[in-house]
Amino acid sequence: MIMSLPSITADRDRTHPGTQFVDTTAGTGATASAAVSAGSGHQVGRPSGRATAALTVAVLIAFGVILWGGYTQGWAWTGITAKDTLWHWLQLLLVPIAFAALPTLLRQHQAMRAERKILMGGLTVAFVAFVIIGYAAPLNWTGFTGNTLWDWLSLLLLPIAITSVRFLRAERTITAVHYGIGAALLAMLGLLIACGYLVPWSWTGFTGNTFVDWVQLLVLPVLFPTVVVPATAAWLTATTSRPKHRGGQPVATPVERL
Structure with a gap:
């Protein structure tokens, strides 16, 4: 006579009382969407090459007009004269x-x-x-x-x-x-x-x-x-190389704790 043993199913809540099971599917999707949003925001915030070129051309044209007015038309407000x-x-x-x-x-x-x-x-x-x-x-x-x-x-x-x-x-x-x-x-x-x-x-x-x-x-x-430049570079290097914890604040070194 063969006796069948009852199947034992582990209750995950009782097996690991301190462990919380999290559905990683939603987290992964949220993380991916957040990364896409951050990336798109970075691209939107970055000035395009056409905008930079247009701004440069506008500044050059305005500067040329000021030179023309100062040298040939005698616009006193420009501060530019024929002696310059x-x-x-x-x-x-x-x-x-x-x-x-x-x-x-x-x-x-x-x-x-x-x-x-x-x-x-x-x-x-x-x-x-x-x-x-x-x-x-x-x-x-x-x-x-x-x-x-x-x-x-x-x-x-x-x-x-x-x-x-x-x-x-x-x-x-x-x-x-x-x-x-x-x-x-x-x-x-x-x-x-x-x-x-x-x-x-x-x-x-x-x-x-x-x-x-x-x-x-x-x-x-x-x-x-x-x-000036070596001192500034050394200061910037020392500032960026200090370790930081998750809150973004610099961690005190052993010397600073004394």
């Missing part, structure tokens, strides 16, 4: 343009490609040739005539320091050749300074400038890439 030369615009715009280009340089630069080097070299040669023609012709609308080497250093040193920050911090891209070029440029500048004061060469514009004038000329171009 290219030199005045360089003094006004070079530093803002350098700051505007800095985020792109910091984000994209790793190692400069050969075509970029050729392009930058060509632009530099073209600009130097244009400056020489502006002095030799002379082209009065450039406003270059009468400006000395001191004036050019005052104009260019800070924008060059701003745009070269990423290149100075990319240790892998700086070689012995770069250090050699830098040393040669410093030696050339020292020779020009000595001749400007001792000969004196009036075209340098160095005669009459005191130690305080040199400090005012060099303090920002030197401090910005060597002190």
Whole structure:
């Protein structure tokens, strides 16, 4: 005689009193829909390329109209007159343009490609040739005539320091050749300074400038890439690398708990 054992069905509520069984199907769907919503919201919030291009064109057109009105129609409210030369615009715009280009340089630069080097070299040669023609012709609308080497250093040193920050911090891209070029440029500048004061060469514009004038000329171009940017980068790195708990607040380190 064969006896059949009764089937035993485990009661999940009694087997694990502290465990709650959750239907994961609804959660998965909710999570997926939330992710889609977040993704779509991110795409909506991001400005499109057409909108950016349209805004850029509108700004350029408005700027062109202001220039036309100031130079040709005598619109006094623009503050632009026929006496404003290219030199005045360089003094006004070079530093803002350098700051505007800095985020792109910091984000994209790793190692400069050969075509970029050729392009930058060509632009530099073209600009130097244009400056020489502006002095030799002379082209009065450039406003270059009468400006000395001191004036050019005052104009260019800070924008060059701003745009070269990423290149100075990319240790892998700086070689012995770069250090050699830098040393040669410093030696050339020292020779020009000595001749400007001792000969004196009036075209340098160095005669009459005191130690305080040199400090005012060099303090920002030197401090910005060597002190300001490294300190800011170190602060940002330390801030973003601190661990955070689920609430989003930074977790105190052992040193901070003491």
